[in-house]
Amino acid sequence: MSRPRAFDEDTAVRAAQNAFRRTGYAGTSLSDLAEATGLGKGSLYNTFGDKEQLFQRAFGDYCDEADAATDALFTPDAGLSGALGYLRMVTRDALADREHVGCMITKTTSELAVSSPAVVDRASRTLHHAEDLITGALTRARETGETGGEEDPRDLARLLVAITRGIDALGKAGYSAQALRAIEATAARVIGG
Known part of the structure; x- marks a missing residue:
């Protein structure tokens, strides 16, 4: 039986999003993402897959937020x-x-x-x-x-x-x-x- 997550996934995505916004995709390492989110590399992989998948999630969320702000x-x-x-x-x-x-x-x-x-x-x-x-x-x-x-x-x-x-x-x-x-x-x- 797997343990329940001890972190909020949306908060981690937001932290990753901020890291990517600052240094871009290429300039943001997995270590940078671990530091930004407060998660270990294993937790990042287990939750989000690889760096590309986490980036796509963070970018998609950013675009969704931009759409919502525009809609308003x-x-x-x-x-x-x-x-x-x-x-x-x-x-x-x-x-x-x-x-x-x-x-x-x-x-x-x-x-x-x-x-x-x-x-x-x-x-x-x-x-x-x-x-x-x-x-x-x-x-x-x-x-x-x-x-x-x-x-x-x-x-x-x-x-x-x-x-x-x-x-x-x-x-x-x-x-x-x-x-x-x-x-x-x-x-x-x-x-x-």
């Missing part, structure tokens, strides 16, 4: 406020990231895009989910007269997703709060056109 911004009647709320959320997160760790999606796709189709697929689903919600919100904003302009809402949504990935990367590169807020303000004017 978009009520069924959200228009421009939903799209700009997404922009503000990403800027706020970049400004709060004092250690310049950055978004796990941005970091991971930069590191593993060539070698891990599963990572690309999961990241793409999360980014497309945001794009779809923003497109819907901008379409409603145009239909209600909240915004004008000739730009296609899908194109604007893609632009907004690209800008937010850039804000995250620039925040990680140490751009000032003033610069990030200026980018946010410019993007809001373009999107709200």
Whole structure:
């Protein structure tokens, strides 16, 4: 009969997620993961399999959390406020990231895009989910007269997703709060056109 686990699996995954966010997949050793989670290597293997499986779990959980945070911004009647709320959320997160760790999606796709189709697929689903919600919100904003302009809402949504990935990367590169807020303000004017 096996012993019950003496640790919380979700807490261990969160600790591993933080380690991967700081140093990337390649830069995080099994010893780093054992230290971060407080678990022995045997417990890590027995619970999560190998490093790749633990990483996929941590990355999947991160993407699920990003999806949930995005969903919370978009009520069924959200228009421009939903799209700009997404922009503000990403800027706020970049400004709060004092250690310049950055978004796990941005970091991971930069590191593993060539070698891990599963990572690309999961990241793409999360980014497309945001794009779809923003497109819907901008379409409603145009239909209600909240915004004008000739730009296609899908194109604007893609632009907004690209800008937010850039804000995250620039925040990680140490751009000032003033610069990030200026980018946010410019993007809001373009999107709200």
